[in-house]
Each structure stands twice: as C-alpha cells, then as structure tokens.
Amino acid sequence: MNPFPAANLLLTGIFLFCLATLAAGALLAVFSKRLIRSVCGLAVCCFGLAGLYYFLHSPFLAMMEILVYVGAVCVTIVFAIMLAEPEEPSDAETSGASMMWASAALGVSLAVFCSLAWLGSQTKWTYPVRLDNDGSIAAIGIALLTTYSLPFELISLALLVAILGALVLARTGRSLPSETNIPVANGEPKWPGTNGARRRVDGTSSDESLELPDVVTTASAPHGSHAHRAAKASQPREESQPV
Amino acid sequence: MNETPALLFNRLDLYLIAAAFLLAVGIYGLIRRRTLIGMLISGELIFSAASLNLMAFNRFTAHDQTVGQIFVLFIMGLAAAEVAIALSLIIAVYRNYQSVRAAELSELKG
Numbered sequence: 001m002n003p004f005p006a007a008n009l010l011l012t013g014i015f016l017f018c019l020a021t022l023a024a025g026a027l028l029a030v031f032s033k034r035l036i037r038s039v040c041g042l043a044v045c046c047f048g049l050a051g052l053y054y055f056l057h058s059p060f061l062a063m064m065e066i067l068v069y070v071g072a073v074c075v076t077i078v079f080a081i082m083l084a085e086p087e088e089p090s091d092a093e094t095s096g097a098s099m100m101w102a103s104a105a106l107g108v109s110l111a112v113f114c115s116l117a118w119l120g121s122q123t124k125w126t127y128p129v130r131l132d133n134d135g136s137i138a139a140i141g142i143a144l145l146t147t148y149s150l151p152f153e154l155i156s157l158a159l160l161v162a163i164l165g166a167l168v169l170a171r172t173g174r175s176l177p178s179e180t181n182i183p184v185a186n187g188e189p190k191w192p193g194t195n196g197a198r199r200r201v202d203g204t205s206s207d208e209s210l211e212l213p214d215v216v217t218t219a220s221a222p223h224g225s226h227a228h229r230a231a232k233a234s235q236p237r238e239e240s241q242p243v
Numbered sequence: 244m245n246e247t248p249a250l251l252f253n254r255l256d257l258y259l260i261a262a263a264f265l266l267a268v269g270i271y272g273l274i275r276r277r278t279l280i281g282m283l284i285s286g287e288l289i290f291s292a293a294s295l296n297l298m299a300f301n302r303f304t305a306h307d308q309t310v311g312q313i314f315v316l317f318i319m320g321l322a323a324a325e326v327a328i329a330l331s332l333i334i335a336v337y338r339n340y341q342s343v344r345a346a347e348l349s350e351l352k353g
Contacts, residue, residue: 120259135308162324
C-alpha cells in the first residue's frame with residue numbers, strides 16, 4: 001500500500017520539527033529581553049504554525065499565515081519598534097514586586113496550559129462519518145463567494161476603515177519640529193503642515209508669534225537679523241532650503 | 244478516522260495541547276511585558292492559539308471542511324487590521340509621552 005515505507009516516519013519528524021519551531025518561537029517571543037528578538041520569535045512561531053496548518057490539510061492557510069503574519073504583521077511591528085525605540089527596563093528585574101508578578105504570571109499560564117491540555121486530551125471527541133467537501137482551495141473559493149460573501153465584503157470594509165484610521169491616528173499628534181531633535185539647519189525642516197500646527201498652538205498668526213518656536217534656528221543661523229528671519233518665515237518653503 | 248491511532252500528526256489532542264501552550268505563553272507575556280509592543284506580540288500569540296484550535300477542530304470534527312479555514316482567514320484579516328490600529332495608537336502614544344511603557348500611561352490616575 002505504501003510505496004515509501006519511511007514516509008510516515010519522515011512526516012512525523014517534520015511534524016515534530018514544526019511543533020518545536022512553534023514552541024521555540026513562542027518562548028523566544030515572550031522571554032527575550034529585547035523587543036526586536038521578540039518579533040523574530042513571533043515570526044519563527046508563525047512559520048511553525050504554518051507547518052501545522054499544512055499538516056491540517058490546508059496549504060492555503062499555511063501560505064496565508066506566512067504571507068500575512070510574517071510578511072505584514074511582523075514587518076509592521078518592526079517598523080513600530082524602529083519608530084518608537086522602546087527600551088526594556090533592566091534594573092527592575094530583581095525587585096520583589098517584579099519577581100512576584102513573574103511568579104504570578106507563570107502560575108496563571110501554567111494553570112491555563114495544564115487545564116486546557118488535560119481537557120483537550122481527556123475529552124472523547126466525536127468524529128464525523130462523512131464529509132461534505134474536501135476543504136480544497138476550490139471549495140474555499142466557492143464557499144467564500146456563496147455562503148460567506150457578506151463577511152468577505154465586510155472584512156474588506158473593515159480593512160479599509162482600519163487603514164484609514166491608522167493613517168489618521170499616526171498623522172495627528174505630531175510634535176512641533178522645535179521640540180524634537182529634527183535638524184533644522186538653515187531654516188525650517190521640511191515637515192508638512194507645520195505652519196498650521198504653529199498657528200494653532202500659538203493662537204495668533206502675527207509675525208511675532210511666528211518667531212516663538214524658532215529658537216533652534218537662532219543658533220544655526222546667527223547672521224540673520226530679526227526682520228530677515230521674519231521675512232524668511234513668511235516666504236514659501238522652497239526659499240528656505242539650503243542652496 | 245477512528246481506526247488510525249498511530250500517526251502523530253493525525254491526533255487532535257496534540258494540536259489542542261500545542262494551542263493551549265500558545266495560549267499560556269501569550270497570557271504569560273501579556274502579564275509580564277511592560278511595553279505596549281510586547282503586549283501586542285503576546286496578543287498575536289493568543290490569536291494564533293485560537294486559530295490553531297479552530298483549524299484542528301475543523302480538520303477532525305467538522306462535516307464541512309471549509310468553515311474553519313474561512314474563519315481562520317477572517318481572523319487573520321481582523322488581526323492584521325487590529326495590528327495596524329494598535330501600532331498607530333502606540334506611535335501616537337509615543338509622540339505624546341516619549342515612551343511606550345504601560346506604567347507611564349497614567350495621566351488619568353488620581
């Protein structure tokens with residue numbers, strides 16, 4: 001019946017490798033100190049999960065797992081880490097409250113794991129005697145376009161709203177360029193919408209209030225007089241670029 | 244399907260134990276992590292645990308083999324949307340507080 005007698009052994013080995021990849025990635029994602037390694041652990045965990053999806057007769061979901069999680073989610077988290085530069089505190093690791101929290105978290109997660117694993121392995125699951133379809137990609141496509149067409153459209157709407165919301169949320173709340181360490185040599189930095197934010201912060205739009213956040217440019221352009229800089233600030237942005 | 248006891252990758256309980264492990268690790272990270280991005284990564288692990296559970300039950304106990312796959316596909320789409328929103332929130336929080344530590348976001352505390 002089996003033309004290749006070691007196939008089952010090989011498949012079991014690959015399955016165990018996928019399980020080990022999943023577990024190692026999850027542990028790396030949680031226990032590593034630096035967040036960038038944690039994201040790498042999440043990517044490794046998603047690769048293991050894709051392997052398990054393949055063993056669950058769904059190569060389509062295995063591919064989508066790698067495409068969405070590794071290709072989109074992990075890359076987005078890496079971008080957020082680069083933008084937000086989070087620092088993991090290292091001095092608070094040995095304090096008493098921290099160790100108490102760690103032991104409490106370990107106890108809770110161990111209890112969850114043991115109870116769920118016991119429950120899953122002890123229950124007598126009932127297996128179906130016949131299958132409606134084989135779960136192939138063609139069956140998924142037919143079901144997506146017939147039975148699940150409304151959720152399929154709704155999730156595209158949800159993704160659109162999420163993208164727009166993410167853009168709006170990340171756009172607002174930008175600080176003034178004089179408060180950050182953006183280099184502003186030879187005039188103003190090239191940030192969109194800076195003039196509007198200044199007018200809103202200052203409350204007025206006269207020439208005197210325009211000079212208020214320009215503290216940084218005073219040091220970088222010592223030769224310009226007050227009137228010259230005021231005239232420069234009111235000119236279009238292309239004039240203030242270094243030539 | 245009942246009469247094949249041996250093969251390791253055809254056993255439902257192993258997948259359930261793996262999913263329980265993912266859930267436990269995710270809960271541990273959610274409690275233990277101090278930064279918002281670390282919490283988000285742990286949340287992704289919990290999402291993966293739920294997806295693996297659904298896929299395992301779909302493979303072994305469902306009549307219609309496409310239901311679980313489509314459900315997991317929707318979970319992936321919603322998780323991607325959630326990650327986009329959460330990361331833009333984290334960036335906005337970082338702009339206001341210059342930090343993403345969860346303990347410092349206590350402006351409403353009396």
